[in-house]
Amino acid sequence: xxxxxxxxxxxxxxxxxxxxxxxxxxxxxxxxxxxxxxxxxxxxxxxxxxxxxxxxxxxxxxxxxxxxxxxxxxxxxxxxxxxxxxxxxxxxxxxxxxxxxxxxxxxxxxxxxxxxxxxxxxxxxxxxxxxxxxxxxxxxxxxxxxxxxxxxxxxxxxxxxxxxxxxxxxxxxxxxxxxxxxxxxxxxxxxxxxxxxxxxxxxxxxxxxxxxxxxxxxxxxxxxxxxxxxxxxxxxxxxxxxxxxxx
Amino acid sequence: xxxxxxxxxxxxxxxxxxxxxxxxxxxxxxxxxxxxxxxxxxxxxxxxxxxxxxxxxxxxxxxxxxxxxxxxxxx
Numbered sequence: 001x002x003x004x005x006x007x008x009x010x011x012x013x014x015x016x017x018x019x020x021x022x023x024x025x026x027x028x029x030x031x032x033x034x035x036x037x038x039x040x041x042x043x044x045x046x047x048x049x050x051x052x053x054x055x056x057x058x059x060x061x062x063x064x065x066x067x068x069x070x071x072x073x074x075x076x077x078x079x080x081x082x083x084x085x086x087x088x089x090x091x092x093x094x095x096x097x098x099x100x101x102x103x104x105x106x107x108x109x110x111x112x113x114x115x116x117x118x119x120x121x122x123x124x125x126x127x128x129x130x131x132x133x134x135x136x137x138x139x140x141x142x143x144x145x146x147x148x149x150x151x152x153x154x155x156x157x158x159x160x161x162x163x164x165x166x167x168x169x170x171x172x173x174x175x176x177x178x179x180x181x182x183x184x185x186x187x188x189x190x191x192x193x194x195x196x197x198x199x200x201x202x203x204x205x206x207x208x209x210x211x212x213x214x215x216x217x218x219x220x221x222x223x224x225x226x227x228x229x230x231x232x233x234x235x236x237x238x239x240x241x242x243x244x245x246x247x
Numbered sequence: 248x249x250x251x252x253x254x255x256x257x258x259x260x261x262x263x264x265x266x267x268x269x270x271x272x273x274x275x276x277x278x279x280x281x282x283x284x285x286x287x288x289x290x291x292x293x294x295x296x297x298x299x300x301x302x303x304x305x306x307x308x309x310x311x312x313x314x315x316x317x318x319x320x321x322x
Binding site (some may be wrong): 024122125127168171172221 | 254262263282284
């Protein structure tokens with residue numbers, strides 16, 4: 001174990017959704033803690049911006065859509081000591097308005113893509129023994145939220161999946177944990193009729209700290225779960241939500 | 248699927264064992280990584296790749312990888 005158990009020195013970590021928001025912050029935080037980071041996202045320009053924010057290192061850019069040819073993307077990746085599944089999309093529609101396309105889109109990005117990526121990483125033997133896998137879900141899996149039925153269900157699905165994955169990987173001492181954030185200030189939350197003004201009001205009224213999380217709060221928790229400080233921690237779902245009373 | 252292809256597919260169900268270590272005559276129950284999970288992976292592989300269904304106890308009765316291939320072919 002490293003002298004500093006929280007260090008990521010010598011570890012190679014894949015971060016999906018690294019072009020913005022929680023993914024970008026996680027990639028930056030991992031690099032600051034000494035990791036070599038494999039950054040994935042769809043937008044090469046935005047990935048380059050992420051790279052510019054990161055501490056220097058032999059980082060690898062694997063640009064591409066995880067809902068596409070995931071086998072080809074995985075083939076470009078080195079062996080990994082950590083994976084942070086951050087890529088995701090938001091979605092707001094009342095339950096009576098939900099159409100098949102909404103389900104395909106949201107479940108496709110938030111559930112199907114990380115599950116198939118994880119399968120491909122295992123098939124191609126890219127996950128080292130003792131690695132740490134982190135899924136960024138949402139408190140929405142447990143806290144009901146108007147107009148977020150499909151989104152919350154997609155996060156609930158990934159929580160349930162992670163619970164099964166931990167069983168299958170325990171033999172190789174690979175741990176699987178979930179982070180469930182409350183509202184985080186990213187581009188993802190300002191959509192579907194939500195204005196920054198209404199979110200500021202909610203932040204004041206619904207959160208004990210009167211503030212939403214910042215992306216780096218989630219990133220630091222991911223670093224902790226990737227580090228040797230948590231080698232015997234698996235199957236947890238850590239809530240981080242500045243004392244949210246509701247979402 | 249011929250025996251060689253089957254052996255390769257069988258080897259792919261392992262995470263840490265070197266594929267070279269797995270041959271037609273390999274006594275797979277003695278491999279360090281062999282476990283009930285690997286057994287489930289092999290059963291699913293047979294189902295997906297060959298459209299055949301084998302049972303856990305049948306797999307348990309096999310000694311070598313070739314025995315498994317012959318079992319599947321007999322279905």
